[in-house]
Amino acid sequence: MRNTFAEALYKAATANPDIYIVVADISPAGSMAKFSTQYPERFINVGVAEQSMIGICAGLALKGCQPFAYTIATFTLYRPFEMVRDDLCYQNLPVTVVGMGAGVIYSTLGGTHHTQEDIAIAGALPNMQIIAPCDPAECTEATLHCAAQKQGPVYLRIGKAGEPNYTDRAVDPWVFGKLRYIKRGRDVCILSYGVIMKTAMQLAQKFEASGKSVSVVSCHTLKPLDVAGIREALASHAHVVVIEEHAPQGGLAPRTKQIAWESQARCRLDTFTLQDAFIHNYGSHDDLLAAHGLGLGAISAGVGLT
Amino acid sequence: MNDMALRNSFDARAARARCLRFRRRILDISQQVGALHIGSAYSCTEIVDCIYYGLMRRFPTAKSPDTFVMSKGHGCMIQYVILEEMGVLSRRDLDLYCKAEGRLGCHPDYGNPGIEASTGSLGHGLSISVGMALAERGRKTGGVIYTVLSDGEVQEGSTWEAVMMASSLGCANLVAFVDNNDFQSLGRTSETHPSFYPLKEKFEAFGWETAEVDGHDAAAVFHAVTGRRGDKPFMLVGKTTKGKGISYMENVPIWHYRSPSKPEYEQAVIELERAAP
Numbered sequence: 001m002r003n004t005f006a007e008a009l010y011k012a013a014t015a016n017p018d019i020y021i022v023v024a025d026i027s028p029a030g031s032m033a034k035f036s037t038q039y040p041e042r043f044i045n046v047g048v049a050e051q052s053m054i055g056i057c058a059g060l061a062l063k064g065c066q067p068f069a070y071t072i073a074t075f076t077l078y079r080p081f082e083m084v085r086d087d088l089c090y091q092n093l094p095v096t097v098v099g100m101g102a103g104v105i106y107s108t109l110g111g112t113h114h115t116q117e118d119i120a121i122a123g124a125l126p127n128m129q130i131i132a133p134c135d136p137a138e139c140t141e142a143t144l145h146c147a148a149q150k151q152g153p154v155y156l157r158i159g160k161a162g163e164p165n166y167t168d169r170a171v172d173p174w175v176f177g178k179l180r181y182i183k184r185g186r187d188v189c190i191l192s193y194g195v196i197m198k199t200a201m202q203l204a205q206k207f208e209a210s211g212k213s214v215s216v217v218s219c220h221t222l223k224p225l226d227v228a229g230i231r232e233a234l235a236s237h238a239h240v241v242v243i244e245e246h247a248p249q250g251g252l253a254p255r256t257k258q259i260a261w262e263s264q265a266r267c268r269l270d271t272f273t274l275q276d277a278f279i280h281n282y283g284s285h286d287d288l289l290a291a292h293g294l295g296l297g298a299i300s301a302g303v304g305l306t
Numbered sequence: 307m308n309d310m311a312l313r314n315s316f317d318a319r320a321a322r323a324r325c326l327r328f329r330r331r332i333l334d335i336s337q338q339v340g341a342l343h344i345g346s347a348y349s350c351t352e353i354v355d356c357i358y359y360g361l362m363r364r365f366p367t368a369k370s371p372d373t374f375v376m377s378k379g380h381g382c383m384i385q386y387v388i389l390e391e392m393g394v395l396s397r398r399d400l401d402l403y404c405k406a407e408g409r410l411g412c413h414p415d416y417g418n419p420g421i422e423a424s425t426g427s428l429g430h431g432l433s434i435s436v437g438m439a440l441a442e443r444g445r446k447t448g449g450v451i452y453t454v455l456s457d458g459e460v461q462e463g464s465t466w467e468a469v470m471m472a473s474s475l476g477c478a479n480l481v482a483f484v485d486n487n488d489f490q491s492l493g494r495t496s497e498t499h500p501s502f503y504p505l506k507e508k509f510e511a512f513g514w515e516t517a518e519v520d521g522h523d524a525a526a527v528f529h530a531v532t533g534r535r536g537d538k539p540f541m542l543v544g545k546t547t548k549g550k551g552i553s554y555m556e557n558v559p560i561w562h563y564r565s566p567s568k569p570e571y572e573q574a575v576i577e578l579e580r581a582a583p
Contacts, residue, residue, distance in 0.1 A: 044475065
């Protein structure tokens with residue numbers, strides 16, 4: 001996903017001389033080298049100085065530029081949090097804060113590199129928008145959207161590398177602020193976002209093997225959330241499942257429950273999230289998800305599949 | 307106007323008269339509210355006056371190509387009264403300072419006329435200014451960014467991130483000032499944090515061009531800035547006195563925030579009138 005981000009940003013920067021990227025000693029591999037060679041004055045590496053990364057982006061945006069801040073998600077959002085809040089959100093500037101490798105993708109690096117609460121934290125900020133694409137193709141769409149939008153700050157939560165595409169034959173196009181049906185069925189609806197869409201797709205296959213007709217939805221825009229779309233999904237399926245790589249508080253799962261309550265939804269609703277815990281497990285990404293209870297086996301059991 | 311004409315254009319007598327007028331206006335506004343960071347505004351009065359009336363290029367019809375960022379946002383009363391004098395803010399704006407019907411608060415708020423960045427939390431303004439300087443350079447506008455920092459906010463780690471970046475990126479169009487009054491809320495900085503000094507040398511070590519002058523001598527500030535080489539970011543450390551101009555406020559930390567009582571106000575008026583040339 002980070003490579004497609006870099007490709008998309010290079011393309012946007014070629015068309016728009018106001019696009020800058022400010023990185024903190026981390027650079028998207030692949031084509032970001034092309035960006036820094038081609039547009040060295042618009043590729044700024046602040047070093048290990050994330051507060052300055054956000055402040056510089058704010059200054060660029062106050063002068064009409066369209067900057068992106070880029071590093072590992074914990075360091076893009078948590079370390080310079082007050083700069084994100086005051087410089088970007090309070091002043092409502094069109095800066096994209098890219099959180100790379102969010103969730104527990106950096107599994108072996110430990111809790112200092114895990115981003116389990118970012119949707120809740122970014123979502124609590126007035127003016128902040130949140131986008132979390134589920135695959136490289138959506139990442140391209142989201143990046144091009146961020147490069148063109150003037151609404152205000154965006155937290156763009158992306159994965160790392162090597163994710164497959166799930167949306168090549170999606171039912172819906174990618175539209176900011178709208179749920180996107182990757183496939184549309186009648187019985188079960190799986191709502192998810194980000195790289196854990198892999199698990200959502202696997203669960204859909206298991207449901208289908210048991211004879212169910214399944215919808216899979218990319219909830220790529222977490223703020224503003226497509227409340228009407230969630231309401232419709234809850235109303236039109238007998239069973240709705242939320243899978244998210246995020247803490248139980250402040251993410252898609254509690255929002256969906258809230259909407260279900262407010263709309264008096266009658267469907268079965270199961271939600272699966274990271275635990276509210278730091279888990280000291282140093283295995284693979286899948287190992288860490290399983291330790292949090294987000295393995296395919298645990299989720300299958302939780303929804304009544306064996 | 308060429309550089310030499312600009313350099314000769316700063317009238318120190320007029321600056322002194324303006325600064326007395328600004329101090330009086332701030333003093334009058336202090337009687338409308340319970341608190342307004344009066345000592346902090348008096349500390350940087352001459353520096354901010356010099357930026358607006360001497361350094362920033364002004365054209366009758368167009369917006370200045372230069373930018374002022376009040377990084378020490380709590381000192382913004384001096385910025386407000388100057389913007390009022392320039393007609394950017396109205397008298398009504400100032401009269402409604404910190405009132406429900408007004409739009410001006412204790413810290414600069416982006417979106418209000420003449421305010422280029424929201425500040426108030428310390429340690430933000432210098433990085434914002436670096437970003438602005440890069441944008442002006444990228445567009446080849448020739449715009450210069452003038453930024454006033456408090457000495458207290460130079461203790462923020464984020465300020466040093468920006469100090470490193472400004473020189474590493476060669477932001478020669480960035481001119482910053484430290485309002486070095488040696489006071490912060492809990493006392494005299496040279497006593498509470500002696501290793502804070504020497505200050506100028508720290509910026510020099512990070513690759514800035516620097517100067518140190520009496521921060522209440524607007525002409526000295528003006529000549530130090532206009533006489534810079536200009537191939538690096540420039541830091542002027544201005545030696546100042548917190549609460550400058552009113553005897554009982556000078557170097558007394560409580561005047562960081564509080565407003566004078568009626569008798570205190572009357573004494574301050576007498577002192578300002580006596581200081582008039």
